[in-house]
Amino acid sequence: MHRKILFISIAIILATLPAVSSGKKKNKSQINSQIKSKSNSAAASRGKTLYRLYQCADCHSINGEGNKEGVSLDKIGTKRTSEFLLAQILDPEKHVEKNSKKFNGEPNLMPAQEIDKAEARAIVSYLKTLR
C-alpha cells in the first residue's frame, strides 16, 4: 500500500518536472536578444555621455535642452536609419552634399567632428533611442 502511494507520488513529480523547468528555461534566441538589448542600452548610455562631451548640444536640441535655435534631434531615431546617422556624424560635409534633398537643399553647416567610429556608433545607439 505504502509502496503504491510512493509510486504514484514519484509518477506525479516526474510528470510535472518538465513542465516546470520548460516554463523557466529560456531558449538560445531569447538569451541572445536579452544580451543584445543589454549591450545596446550600455552603448546608448555611453553615447549620451559622448553627445555631451562633444558638445553636440551647442547646435542641437533634444527635448528642449541644448541650442533651441539649432537643429532639433527630437525623434531622430524614427526619422533616420543608423547608417544615415553614422555617416552624418563621421563626415557631415560629404553626407549633407550627398543627401542634399533630405536636408532641403541647404548647404552643410555641421563641422567635421573628431570622432572615431566606435564613439560615433555609440552616439548613434543613443540617437536611435530618441523616439
Ligand code: HEC
Ligand atoms: C556647429 C554646429 C553643430 C555641431 C557642433 C554639431 N552639429 Fe549636427 N548638425 C548641424 C547642422 C547645421 C545640421 C543640419 C545639416 C547641415 O546643414 O549641416 C546638423 C545635422 C545633424 C544630424 C542630421 C539631422 C537630420 O535631420 O538628419 C545629426 C544626426 C547630427 N547633426 C548629429 C550631431 C552630433 C551627434 C553632434 C556632436 C557629435 C553634432 N551633430 C554636432 C550643426 C552641428
